[in-house]
Amino acid sequence: MIQNIIFDFDGVLVDSEIIVSRAFRQYLGDRNIIVTDKEFANFAGNRTIEVIGKLSKKFNIQNNKKFYHDIMAIANNIYIKELTTVIGVEKFINEIDHQKFIASNSGKKRIIQGLKNVHLFRFFKEENIFSFDMVKEPKPEPDVYLKVIDDSNINPEKTIIIEDSVVGVQAGVAANIKVIGLTAGGHWFDERSSQELLDVGAYTVVKNYQDLLKTIEEL
Numbered sequence: 001m002i003q004n005i006i007f008d009f010d011g012v013l014v015d016s017e018i019i020v021s022r023a024f025r026q027y028l029g030d031r032n033i034i035v036t037d038k039e040f041a042n043f044a045g046n047r048t049i050e051v052i053g054k055l056s057k058k059f060n061i062q063n064n065k066k067f068y069h070d071i072m073a074i075a076n077n078i079y080i081k082e083l084t085t086v087i088g089v090e091k092f093i094n095e096i097d098h099q100k101f102i103a104s105n106s107g108k109k110r111i112i113q114g115l116k117n118v119h120l121f122r123f124f125k126e127e128n129i130f131s132f133d134m135v136k137e138p139k140p141e142p143d144v145y146l147k148v149i150d151d152s153n154i155n156p157e158k159t160i161i162i163e164d165s166v167v168g169v170q171a172g173v174a175a176n177i178k179v180i181g182l183t184a185g186g187h188w189f190d191e192r193s194s195q196e197l198l199d200v201g202a203y204t205v206v207k208n209y210q211d212l213l214k215t216i217e218e219l
Helices: 017-029 037-043 048-057 064-083 089-095 108-117 143-152 166-174 195-199 209-218
Strands: 006-007 099-104 128-129 159-163 176-181 204-206
Touching: 006 143, 017 037, 017 048, 017 064, 037 048, 048 064, 064 108, 089 209, 099 143, 108 128, 128 143, 143 166, 159 166, 166 176, 166 195, 176 209, 195 204, 204 209
Parallel strands: 006 099, 006 159, 099 128, 159 176, 176 204
Antiparallel strands: none
């Protein structure tokens, strides 16, 4: 029986992956560089600084520091004003009776602010929020998930991870914890196949939180 649920943050609890995509596409579009949603989906789950590095190399952008500063300014403005939850998550959290954790490639301050912005902070104890800046290596390495297990003294065999990205699933699988892929976020457009999550080891993939609840009840 599952007792613990570890949520990724971006794209699982809050619909923020699409916000980051918009910020990058706006910045690059102003410079006559076109990146489609489908192309940008390949960067889902990566830290922003890593995406900056890859795009800088691809499009020969020289000033990485300014690139990062400008992207963060655009994204933070959208984040503060327009951040929403992933559809169905609040109802799901209200219906479950599991210990709840967050493990993310975002920073802890950003996670807490995001939770407060969308009124989800009341559901999570601050000590149950884990971020990449608390461990040696970010996802796809398993460090952040292993830290949740170790610090919280929970049984990994009675734990599931909810992830929306390839790097996140890889991290959960490397931590030897069952991972369920969730494709409810706005960055999962109709043409994007959930097979990419199964290919890297997800136990199963669900399209929404209603299906997720049924899946967990069957485990």
